[in-house]
Amino acid sequence: MLKTFPKGGVHPDDCKLTAKSPIFVATLPDKVYIMLNQSAGAPAVPIVKKGDKVKTGQLIAKGEAFISSNVHSPVTGTIDKIDPILDATGYKHQAIIINVEGEDTWEEGIDITNNLIKEIKATPQEIIEKIKNAGIVGLGGAAFPTHVKLTIPQGKVAEYLLINGAECEPYLTCDHRLMLEKPEEILVGTSIIMKALGVHRAFIGIENNKLDAIELLTKLAKDYNGIEVVTLKKKYPQGAEKQLIKAITGREVPSGKLPIEVGCVVQNVGTAKAIYDAVQKNMPLIERVVTVTGPNVSKPSNFLSRIGIPLKHLIELAGGLPEDTAKLISGGPMMGKTLSNTDIPLTKAMGGILLFPYNFSKRLDPYPCIRCGRCVHACPMGLEPFYLEKLVIKERWEDAEKHWIIDCMECGSCQYICPAKRPLLDYIRLGKNKVSAIIRSRKN
Amino acid sequence: MDKKFIISGSPHIYAKDNVQRIMLDVVIALIPATLGAFYFFGLGAVRVFFVSVVTCLIFEYLIQKFLLKQKPTINDLSAIVTGMLLAFNVPSNLPTWVVIIGSLIAIGIGKMVFGGLGQNLFNPALVARVFLLISFPVYMTSWPKPIASAGQLSDVVTGPTPLGILKESGSISAASQTGELPSYVDMMLGNMGGSMGEVSAILLLIGAIYLLYRKVITLHIPLSYILTVIIFTGIFWLIDPTKYADPLFHLLTGGLILGAFFMATDMVTSPTSYRGQIIFGIGCGVLTALIRLFGAYPEGVSFSILIMNAFVPLIDRISYKHFGEVKA
Numbered sequence: 001m002l003k004t005f006p007k008g009g010v011h012p013d014d015c016k017l018t019a020k021s022p023i024f025v026a027t028l029p030d031k032v033y034i035m036l037n038q039s040a041g042a043p044a045v046p047i048v049k050k051g052d053k054v055k056t057g058q059l060i061a062k063g064e065a066f067i068s069s070n071v072h073s074p075v076t077g078t079i080d081k082i083d084p085i086l087d088a089t090g091y092k093h094q095a096i097i098i099n100v101e102g103e104d105t106w107e108e109g110i111d112i113t114n115n116l117i118k119e120i121k122a123t124p125q126e127i128i129e130k131i132k133n134a135g136i137v138g139l140g141g142a143a144f145p146t147h148v149k150l151t152i153p154q155g156k157v158a159e160y161l162l163i164n165g166a167e168c169e170p171y172l173t174c175d176h177r178l179m180l181e182k183p184e185e186i187l188v189g190t191s192i193i194m195k196a197l198g199v200h201r202a203f204i205g206i207e208n209n210k211l212d213a214i215e216l217l218t219k220l221a222k223d224y225n226g227i228e229v230v231t232l233k234k235k236y237p238q239g240a241e242k243q244l245i246k247a248i249t250g251r252e253v254p255s256g257k258l259p260i261e262v263g264c265v266v267q268n269v270g271t272a273k274a275i276y277d278a279v280q281k282n283m284p285l286i287e288r289v290v291t292v293t294g295p296n297v298s299k300p301s302n303f304l305s306r307i308g309i310p311l312k313h314l315i316e317l318a319g320g321l322p323e324d325t326a327k328l329i330s331g332g333p334m335m336g337k338t339l340s341n342t343d344i345p346l347t348k349a350m351g352g353i354l355l356f357p358y359n360f361s362k363r364l365d366p367y368p369c370i371r372c373g374r375c376v377h378a379c380p381m382g383l384e385p386f387y388l389e390k391l392v393i394k395e396r397w398e399d400a401e402k403h404w405i406i407d408c409m410e411c412g413s414c415q416y417i418c419p420a421k422r423p424l425l426d427y428i429r430l431g432k433n434k435v436s437a438i439i440r441s442r443k444n
Numbered sequence: 445m446d447k448k449f450i451i452s453g454s455p456h457i458y459a460k461d462n463v464q465r466i467m468l469d470v471v472i473a474l475i476p477a478t479l480g481a482f483y484f485f486g487l488g489a490v491r492v493f494f495v496s497v498v499t500c501l502i503f504e505y506l507i508q509k510f511l512l513k514q515k516p517t518i519n520d521l522s523a524i525v526t527g528m529l530l531a532f533n534v535p536s537n538l539p540t541w542v543v544i545i546g547s548l549i550a551i552g553i554g555k556m557v558f559g560g561l562g563q564n565l566f567n568p569a570l571v572a573r574v575f576l577l578i579s580f581p582v583y584m585t586s587w588p589k590p591i592a593s594a595g596q597l598s599d600v601v602t603g604p605t606p607l608g609i610l611k612e613s614g615s616i617s618a619a620s621q622t623g624e625l626p627s628y629v630d631m632m633l634g635n636m637g638g639s640m641g642e643v644s645a646i647l648l649l650i651g652a653i654y655l656l657y658r659k660v661i662t663l664h665i666p667l668s669y670i671l672t673v674i675i676f677t678g679i680f681w682l683i684d685p686t687k688y689a690d691p692l693f694h695l696l697t698g699g700l701i702l703g704a705f706f707m708a709t710d711m712v713t714s715p716t717s718y719r720g721q722i723i724f725g726i727g728c729g730v731l732t733a734l735i736r737l738f739g740a741y742p743e744g745v746s747f748s749i750l751i752m753n754a755f756v757p758l759i760d761r762i763s764y765k766h767f768g769e770v771k772a
Contacts, residue, residue: 007767008767010459012457012459090451170457242767242768252767252768253768254768254769255766255767255768256768257768325449326449326450327449327450327452327456328449329456331454333455333456333457334454334455334456334457335454335455336454336456337454338449338450338451338452338456339449340448340449340451341448341449354456356456360457361450361452361456363452364458364462367462367463367517367561368561368562368563369562370463370466370522370561370562370711370712371562371711371712371713371714371716372466372711372716373711373715373716373717376716376717376764377718380767381766381767381768382764382765382766382767382769383766384716384717384760384764386716387760404766407766407767407768410454412454412455413455415455415458416455416457416458416459417459417461418458418459419459419461419462419463419465419466420462420463420562421458421462423453425453425454425455426453429453
């Protein structure tokens with residue numbers, strides 16, 4: 001029996017159109033737009049000004065708050081201006097806009113060769129420091145600053161490192177391709193994180209719809225101490241932290257706690273590769289793999305793209321915006337966020353750009369809930385989405401809190417499966433916001 | 445910004461199944477037993493069946509349109525399911541006007557007063573059946589003899605149900621001596637007296653297998669229900685096999701299979717969690733066995749399911765386990 005998480009989950013169609021498309025290096029446009037809020041937490045503070053010349057990989061904004069991250073120039077050029085622009089949140093936020101000027105001139109100290117460096121010279125403290133300097137954030141989508149996540153709180157001990165290669169979202173293939181094309185880098189990156197955390201065992205969890213990646217990494221992992229590849233049965237949301245931990249180790253993270261509570265740290269495969277680059281090559285995080293896809297996209301592709309490239313440039317490279325596009329989604333179809341326009345630049349958090357035609361985007365009219373219970377059986381957190389929906393409609397916030405509304409991770413399984421096509425997650429999100437506000441006000 | 449996109453919350457894809465499809469599956473699953481009822485009880489069954497289905501649709505449409513002033517939703521097929529199940533739960537010689545009253549009670553009192561589809565606490569078809577049983581006990585307990593009645597519209601040969609014979613006789617040995625009990629094979633096929641849809645175990649099970657295959661129902665409720673009845677009646681049978689009937693008799697007679705697979709599993713009126721469904725099934729089983737063995741009525745499936753329907757909100761609140769509910 002293949003491992004998976006026991007409770008809930010759904011099986012949407014794979015639609016991995018780009019699983020066989022090699023990663024293609026995206027060309028540079030004339031201008032790039034580097035958001036200062038690349039990670040969760042406080043935005044970075046710019047240390048350059050209008051008219052400054054910058055090299056590729058040069059630090060241009062510092063993450064000064066505890067939860068924040070550094071931002072580097074992904075191109076060589078001149079700072080055009082620092083201005084608020086519309087971003088993925090739907091609001092305007094500060095961005096550094098750079099005019100791209102010719103070929104890359106790299107910041108000193110960065111190793112841009114393809115030589116694989118297996119030997120890890122850095123000490124654990126140096127590793128965390130280098131990760132922090134390189135501005136690395138979780139590339140799975142949450143964009144939490146990695147150096148913060150790797151700093152184990154007092155009194156806790158990390159036992160296992162879990163590398164997330166589940167990529168359970170339909171359509172997305174950026175992690176899959178990375179595992180096929182940069183397997184050694186991911187494995188060395190994994191060893192680096194193990195050293196930083198002081199753990200002796202790491203598991204790379206991959207779903208069984210990526211057998212080629214499983215085979216390749218299993219073969220190569222034999223040369224690395226303590227790294228094991230675990231084949232997981234395909235089920236959404238396997239890539240959610242708590243579900244991945246349950247699937248691989250059988251441990252259940254208590255409600256409201258972090259994975260470290262059960263001795264686990266989870267990192268995405270893309271993050272492991274970025275950590276390799278940062279520690280072995282002094283390469284800051286200035287590019288990532290992003291899947292540009294959709295049912296009507298003429299050339300769905302996986303791009304290695306510099307951060308800050310406007311999405312319309314990437315969509316052009318993928319064959320242009322299909323005529324009937326009605327939804328532009330950052331991320332996968334289950335958890336992705338809709339974006340308002342294609343001028344929004346790529347950020348570190350974006351693993352997929354999904355273009356949905358109108359017939360995919362229109363919501364069907366909701367029917368009354370017939371209590372079929374499919375949402376209950378689909379919820380990986382063991383919640384009752386149909387009941388939470390009713391509580392939110394009735395504004396019974398205290399009851400919603402008692403029924404663990406805060407534990408909802410918004411995976412969307414309930415709304416996906418609902419035969420009455422009810423907007424369950426819309427209501428639950430609203431309830432979560434209200435209940436979180438109530439909890440915060442209680443603390444003050 | 446040349447093009448405007450739709451902004452909405454995730455998820456952006458949906459599973460194919462919808463409410464109509466689920467209802468259609470139930471209708472399809474009821475077809476074998478419907479044809480069986482037509483075969484065993486003939487024209488009378490055809491009459492009751494179509495009167496029930498059509499009047500349920502009409503009442504739902506009229507109540508929604510003129511009383512509640514909302515958009516009629518008869519195209520969700522739920523009224524057809526209610527109509528079919530109501531027909532299944534009455535004798536095939538029931539006068540047409542009683543069937544129409546049944547439909548009005550099922551749709552009006554069973555469903556619409558609660559707010560329509562999905563809101564009702566009790567199974568609408570069973571509400572109507574119990575209403576008719578209490579209001580028109582004579583009509584509701586004169587059971588046409590199968591096959592013999594097939595050619596007749598209303599003037600039919602009637603006789604008691606196996607459970608009725610058992611209750612009347614007081615003990616299984618006395619019931620056997622009447623010579624009126626059908627064989628187990630006849631019980632299995634449906635060649636016995638009873639409500640028109642409940643008699644054929646085999647045809648009902650064919651429909652049940654379809655519903656299981658389509659994942660419209662799971663085995664949690666039917667299995668826990670039936671096993672409870674088997675264990676409960678089995679214990680008494682072992683204590684005194686001359687007085688109490690064996691579990692197979694209880695399984696094949698009355699409305700147990702119809703109730704367990706098609707009535708107790710009604711999504712709207714059963715618990716949502718698997719644990720809750722097992723609790724619900726056991727409750728139905730205990731009540732059914734109690735009523736059959738010690739109650740005033742020979743049959744207890746309808747009452748048991750209705751009583752357990754009332755406990756569903758309570759069962760829902762105590763029966764699910766939440767992820768991360770471990771000691772921190």
